[in-house]
Amino acid sequence: MAGTEAPRVEAVRLSRFEQLPWRRIILIILGIVVIGVVGVGATRTLTLGKAEGGYSAGAWRDFVVQGTAQGAIYAMIALGYSLVYGILRMINFAHGEVFMAGSFGSFFFADAYEKSGFLDRDPILALAIVTAVAIGVSVGTAVLLERLAYRPLRNAPRLVPLITAIGASLFLQNTFRGFFGPQPYGYPKPVVLAGNITVLGVPVQRIQLLVLVVAVICMTVLQWFVSTTTTGRSMRAVAQDREIASLMGINVDRVIVTTFVIGGVLAGIAGVLYSLTFEQVQFTMGFKPGIAAFTAAVLGGIGSIGGAALGGFVIGLLQAVGPPLILTGFGIPSVFSLKDAFVFLVLVLVLVFRPGGLLGTGEAEKV
Amino acid sequence: MKHRRWFKAFALLAVLSVVAAACANDSGGGGGGGGGGVDCATVEFGCVEVGADEAINLGAAQVISGADATLGQDQVNALELALDHLDGTFDQKDGTLLDHPVKLTTEDELCSAEGGQTAGTALAADASIVAVIGTSCSSAALGVADKLLGDKGILLISGSNTSPALTDPALHNPFYARTAHNDRIQGAIVAEFALGADLGAKTAATIADESPYTQGLVGAFEANFEAGGGTLTGSEQVDSEDTDFKPVLRSLAEQKPDVLYFPIFVAACTLIIKQAAEIMPDTTLIVSDGCLSSDTLKNAGKAADGVWASSPDLSAFQTNEFYSGEFIPAYQAAFGSDPLSVFHAHAYDAANVVFEAIKKVAIDNGDGSLSIPRQALRDAVFATSGYKGVTGTITCLPTGDCATDVTIGMFLGPGWPVEGGKGDTTAKYTDTKSLDDVL
Numbered sequence: 001m002a003g004t005e006a007p008r009v010e011a012v013r014l015s016r017f018e019q020l021p022w023r024r025i026i027l028i029i030l031g032i033v034v035i036g037v038v039g040v041g042a043t044r045t046l047t048l049g050k051a052e053g054g055y056s057a058g059a060w061r062d063f064v065v066q067g068t069a070q071g072a073i074y075a076m077i078a079l080g081y082s083l084v085y086g087i088l089r090m091i092n093f094a095h096g097e098v099f100m101a102g103s104f105g106s107f108f109f110a111d112a113y114e115k116s117g118f119l120d121r122d123p124i125l126a127l128a129i130v131t132a133v134a135i136g137v138s139v140g141t142a143v144l145l146e147r148l149a150y151r152p153l154r155n156a157p158r159l160v161p162l163i164t165a166i167g168a169s170l171f172l173q174n175t176f177r178g179f180f181g182p183q184p185y186g187y188p189k190p191v192v193l194a195g196n197i198t199v200l201g202v203p204v205q206r207i208q209l210l211v212l213v214v215a216v217i218c219m220t221v222l223q224w225f226v227s228t229t230t231t232g233r234s235m236r237a238v239a240q241d242r243e244i245a246s247l248m249g250i251n252v253d254r255v256i257v258t259t260f261v262i263g264g265v266l267a268g269i270a271g272v273l274y275s276l277t278f279e280q281v282q283f284t285m286g287f288k289p290g291i292a293a294f295t296a297a298v299l300g301g302i303g304s305i306g307g308a309a310l311g312g313f314v315i316g317l318l319q320a321v322g323p324p325l326i327l328t329g330f331g332i333p334s335v336f337s338l339k340d341a342f343v344f345l346v347l348v349l350v351l352v353f354r355p356g357g358l359l360g361t362g363e364a365e366k367v
Numbered sequence: 368m369k370h371r372r373w374f375k376a377f378a379l380l381a382v383l384s385v386v387a388a389a390c391a392n393d394s395g396g397g398g399g400g401g402g403g404g405v406d407c408a409t410v411e412f413g414c415v416e417v418g419a420d421e422a423i424n425l426g427a428a429q430v431i432s433g434a435d436a437t438l439g440q441d442q443v444n445a446l447e448l449a450l451d452h453l454d455g456t457f458d459q460k461d462g463t464l465l466d467h468p469v470k471l472t473t474e475d476e477l478c479s480a481e482g483g484q485t486a487g488t489a490l491a492a493d494a495s496i497v498a499v500i501g502t503s504c505s506s507a508a509l510g511v512a513d514k515l516l517g518d519k520g521i522l523l524i525s526g527s528n529t530s531p532a533l534t535d536p537a538l539h540n541p542f543y544a545r546t547a548h549n550d551r552i553q554g555a556i557v558a559e560f561a562l563g564a565d566l567g568a569k570t571a572a573t574i575a576d577e578s579p580y581t582q583g584l585v586g587a588f589e590a591n592f593e594a595g596g597g598t599l600t601g602s603e604q605v606d607s608e609d610t611d612f613k614p615v616l617r618s619l620a621e622q623k624p625d626v627l628y629f630p631i632f633v634a635a636c637t638l639i640i641k642q643a644a645e646i647m648p649d650t651t652l653i654v655s656d657g658c659l660s661s662d663t664l665k666n667a668g669k670a671a672d673g674v675w676a677s678s679p680d681l682s683a684f685q686t687n688e689f690y691s692g693e694f695i696p697a698y699q700a701a702f703g704s705d706p707l708s709v710f711h712a713h714a715y716d717a718a719n720v721v722f723e724a725i726k727k728v729a730i731d732n733g734d735g736s737l738s739i740p741r742q743a744l745r746d747a748v749f750a751t752s753g754y755k756g757v758t759g760t761i762t763c764l765p766t767g768d769c770a771t772d773v774t775i776g777m778f779l780g781p782g783w784p785v786e787g788g789k790g791d792t793t794a795k796y797t798d799t800k801s802l803d804d805v806l
Contacts, residue, residue, distance in 0.1 A: 050621075053601075059621050066613045182433050184634050186666035205645070278610050279641060280666060282634065288608060320614040336615045337604035 027353065034349060037326070044329030053328060061202060063320045069208035069277070071316020072215035075309045076270035077293035078300070079222065080142075080263030082308035085297070086239040087259045088150070090158065093165035096290020097172035098141045098264055100283065103271035104176055105137030106130045107187055107281045114188035123190040131272045138268035141172070142260040151253075169290075176283040184282040187275040211273045218266060219309050226305060231258055239303070292319075292343075299347050301357030310358060318343050405730060405740045412520025412741040415497050419735030422470040423725070424493070425450075425718070426521075428486040428501030428512055430478040435632075437660075438478070439503040441707040442526050442714035446471055446500055448697055449718035457697030464722055465729055465737060472496065476507040483507025487515030497739055498522040498721045498748075500714055505530035505580045508543070517542035520741035522748060524721060524769075526714030529553065531583040534767040542745055544763055546717045546756070547710060548679060548773035550580070554587025555805035556775040556798045557653060557677050561588075561626045562595045565777075565796060566651055568625035572601040574615065574639065576631045584630040584655055590806045600624045607635050612642050620647040630655035630677075637666045644670040651675065656709065659778075661786040671780040678784070679709055680776030680797050683759075690757050713770075716756035720769070724748045764802070774799040 048054030055063075077099055084092045110130045113119040119126045149168045153161045193210065196203045226232035237245040238255045246252045274289065275281050292315055300311025322342050323335040332338065354360060407414035417423050427446055429439030450469050453462025461468060472493065474486035483502055490499050499516055502508040505528045513533065516523045517540040525533075525545040532538055534549060561568045571592055575585040589599055600622035603615050616639070619627065627650045629639055636658035643652055654663075656678040664671050690712065698706055724747035730738040751769065754761040763769040776794025778784060784792045 053622075055618070055621055059617055062617045063614055066611070066617070070611055183662055184637065184666060186668065278638060280610070280634075280638060284608065285610070288610070319611075324614070324618055334602055334604045336618065339614075340606070 030349075030352065041326035041329040045325055046329075048328065055324060055328075059324075060321075063324060064317065065202065065204055065208060067317035067320030068313060069205075069211050069316070070320065071296075071313035072211050073270050073274050073277070073312075074289065074293045074296045074315050075312025076215055076218060076266045076273075077289055078296040078308035078312045079219070079266050079305060081294050081297040082300075082303055082305060083235075083259050083263050086303040087235065087256055088154075088161070090150070090161045091165065091294065091302075092145070092150075092263075093162070093290070093294075094145055094149075094168040094172060095142075095263065095267060096286035096293070097169050097176075098138050098145070098286075099267040099271050099274075099289060100176065100281075100286030101141040101172065101271075102134035102138030102264075102268035103187075103275045103281045103285065104180065104283075106134035106268075106272055107185055107275065109133050110188050110275075111185075119188060119190045120192070123192045127190070127272070131269060134272045135265050135268035138271060139261050139264035142264035142267070143257060146257060146260045151256075169286075173283055173286070180283065182283065184280045187279045187281050189276055189279050193276060207273075207277050211277065214269065214273060218269060219305075222262070222266070223305060225262075231255070235259060295343065295347055299350055299357055301360035304357070304359050307357055307359035314358070315343060318346055322346070405738075405743060407730075407738050407740060410740055410742060414730070414738040414740045415495060417467055417495070417497075417737040417739065421495075421736075422468040423464055423497055423737075423739075424495040425469055425471055425721070426490045426493070426496040426499035426501075427471055427473040428476045428483070428490060428499055428503075428507070428523075429473060430482070430503040430507075431473065431475050433477060435478040435504065437707040438527060438710065439476070441709075441711045442500070442503065443471075443473055444698065444702050444707075445526070445711035445714040446718050448694065448701065449715050449722070451697070451701070453722070457693060457700075459701055464725060465731075466735075467737065469722075474501075476502045476504070476512065478504040478507060480506050480509075480511050483511035484515070487512035491515045491519045491521060496521055497725065498524065498744065500717050500721070501525055503527050503710075505533060505583075506578050509533055509538070509579050513540040513543040520745070522721070522741070522745045524717045524748065526717045527708075527710035529583070530579040531587065532579050534764075536766055539766050544748055544767040544769055546713045546720065546758065546761060546769050548770045548775075549768050549802060550583045551587045551805050552773045552800050552802065553655065553677055553775050554584045555591040556800060557584075557628065557655070557777070558588045558591035558595060558597070559798060560675075560677075560777050560796050561592060561628070561651075561653065562597055563796075566626060568597060568651065570598045570600045570622065570624045571626040571628060572599070572619040572622070572624040572650075573603070574612075574619075574627070574629035574631065575602075575604045576607040576635060577604070578607065578632070580657060581631050585628065587805070588628050588630075594806060605631075605635065607632055609635060610638055612639050613646060616643050616646040620650070623647075624650055626651045626653060628653045630657055632657045633660050633662050637663050640667045640674055641670045653677065653777075659709075659783055659785060661788075664781060664783060664785065664787045674780040676778045676780065676783055677775055678778065680774045680794050681709055681712075681784070682776070682793060683774040683797075683799075687757060694757060712757040716758050716761060719756065720748055720751050720754060720761060720763075723751070723754065768802060772799050772801050 080095045081092060113126045145168055149164050150161055153164060193207045195206060197206050197209060199209060226235060234250045234255050237250055238252055242252055296311035296315040297308045299314060301307030319339055323339050327335040327338060350358060427443060429442050430436060431439045431443060450461045451457055451459060453464055474489050476482040476486040490496050499521060501523060502512050502525060508525060508528050509532055513523055523543050525547060527547050528545050529547050529550040531549055531551045533543060561571060573585045573589060575581045593599055601619040603619060605612060605615060636654055640652060653675045659676045659678050724744050725739060727747045728740060728743040732738060749763045752762045760771055761769045762771050774797055777796040779795050781789040782792045
């Protein structure tokens with residue numbers, strides 16, 4: 001062998017500067033800053049005297065209850081987002097309008113029952129029928145959406161169904177506006193749900209208690225459904241790998257429709273609970289809860305059921321407890337005006353440290 | 368080679384048509400100049416040329432669709448009555464101004480900045496518009512419609528904008544004026560009422576939203592409340608599209624304020640009334656005309672009992688014989704209903720102020736056509752002094768406020784002066800102030 005020598009590969013030597021794990025260092029510094037800000041803010045708020053704007057124990061207790069009740073509603077809507085994302089890898093931005101449709105649909109029955117007195121004579125039956133109507137309208141809207149807007153785009157590039165979803169959302173909002181007008185309608189609340197009730201020494205509004213109980217029951221039933229029944233397992237299979245699942249004999253179309261139906265059921269129940277809490281329906285009512293629920297789903301780990309539930313409660317609590325706890329200590333005058341900024345800042349920070357969300361795998365997933 | 372010929376012919380045709388279009392604009396209204404010493408060709412902003420057989424074009428930028436449509440439609444109706452009354456009587460036949468008929472061009476401003484942008488652009492692009500009566504909502508005017516029209520020298524005069532920011536010396540557009548009151552006065556009267564004998568409040572909290580109208584009112588209230596010896600215990604801001612105000616209210620309830628003032632719009636206001644009834648039942652609630660609507664009474668139900676609302680007190684006009692004897696019957700005859708909102712008289716006065724100014728500055732070119740110099744029209748409107756309008760005496764200040772003495776009334780729910788108001792719907796407290804009396 002004359003002449004040809006293998007070229008010598010020199011190991012690339014990094015300088016000390018380049019060897020440091022910069023990403024980890026920045027994350028650690030950021031983490032320390034965040035914990036510092038939270039700690040300092042919280043301690044200062046909690047040590048404020050009443051006269052300087054401090055809060056009593058009763059106020060904190062009320063903030064937690066309000067946040068949890070609101071979070072329960074967000075959790076139920078967020079489940080719809082997570083389920084559809086798990087199966088189709090797309091965000092159903094029109095889910096907020098599915099929620100609104102159920103609310104609006106049930107309004108006419110609820111209003112009629114209140115006028116005739118049925119709502120107060122037999123509230124359980126009346127509310128059951130009203131919820132059934134809400135579920136029917138929500139499921140109908142969800143299934144129509146799937147059939148008309150999303151199924152034709154099953155194999156399109158990921159961005160296309162996203163834009164379609166936004167278009168569907170606007171379409172639904174304006175359809176309801178066209179039919180029912182832009183003004184808010186007062187939603188009746190049965191007398192039995194008015195007022196407070198004391199649970200374990202904590203005064204809670206009756207409607208808040210109902211919301212919490214119903215939400216927990218729904219999430220438990222959903223968890224049982226997805227883990228034990230055949231349909232539930234088919235859903236998990238399709239979510240894992242659509243092609244192989246269809247090869248295994250699962251009717252993928254039917255499973256996808258079932259997913260939308262389940263999302264619609266939860267949205268319909270959430271719609272009735274929301275309308276009973278705020279006693280108002282309007283064509284724009286799906287927009288803000290939709291965004292909050294989507295944020296919750298991402299925060300908890302999009303595609304994961306436990307993540308959506310956890311994310312919902314976290315967002316609810318952040319909105320109610322976060323600004324007073326952390327921002328009052330810094331002397332900011334109107335802390336609740338920063339409520340939305342606060343929630344989205346927390347979302348960004350969570351995604352920086354755990355790109356897959358709180359219950360995600362800890363790795364980034366490209367949408 | 369064939370292509371070359373077609374191309375040349377096409378290019379020539381294109382150039383000729385562009386030249387023709389450019390030349391076409393110069394025709395008509397060539398008169399110009401004339402008496403009055405104003406040379407329309409050189410004066411800043413030029414003149415509006417109204418041909419011998421043409422109508423004088425009055426623009427209107429009002430909200431005529433959506434949740435706040437009653438506010439704008441009411442004023443458009445008043446403008447049509449103003450056109451009718453040009454001949455001196457309400458006979459549902461329009462009169463003429465300087466022998467020219469007047470026509471109304473209405474644009475919808477949607478009670479938002481985006482709507483103000485669209486309406487302002489559409490009206491500013493029309494060279495025949497003499498002046499614009501509008502906008503309905505302060506958010507459509509501030510920095511949007513007032514700038515778009517002011518840059519073209521078109522006068523914008525409003526019958527219902529009340530935000531103090533619009534006539535703030537730092538922000539005021541020279542081509543903007545209003546016959547509606549300045550909310551510095553309304554906020555001051557609410558503060559005076561809160562401190563006074565009826566409520567005797569020592570502490571107050573406020574909730575504002577992101578609109579200039581609300582922030583102007585809250586700012587004026589807070590300044591006057593503290594100057595009068597009260598203590599402000601909390602000042603929060605919310606988003607007008609929010610629904611859950613329980614944490615905000617619970618936070619403000621900590622300091623147990625005597626009064627909660629939240630001059631926001633119907634959707635959020637109704638929710639706060641309902642939620643505050645449970646969270647701060649001992650605090651007196653006060654709202655302003657943004658919430659004074661039949662929808663609020665309907666949706667808040669029992670919770671609206673005992674809620675105070677401030678608003679221009681129209682009963683002051685009832686003593687004006689022209690208003691109750693001629694204007695209101697004409698309104699009912701022409702539109703089949705009572706007035707929809709509270710600013711119709713202000714819009715009517717705005718239109719008449721403009722008509723008077725046109726009579727003063729329009730140049731008769733001798734052939735039946737008119738030239739109306741824009742700058743002179745604006746100066747004439749701003750020089751209005753002691754004009755007896757339906758709403759009172761109108762004297763325009765250099766910063767654009769033309770309503771001198773403003774009467775604000777406080778109404779106790781459910782006795783609000785709107786459809787659905789129950790019981791005694793007269794004001795329980797009224798006061799009249801002018802801008803010099805308030806902070």
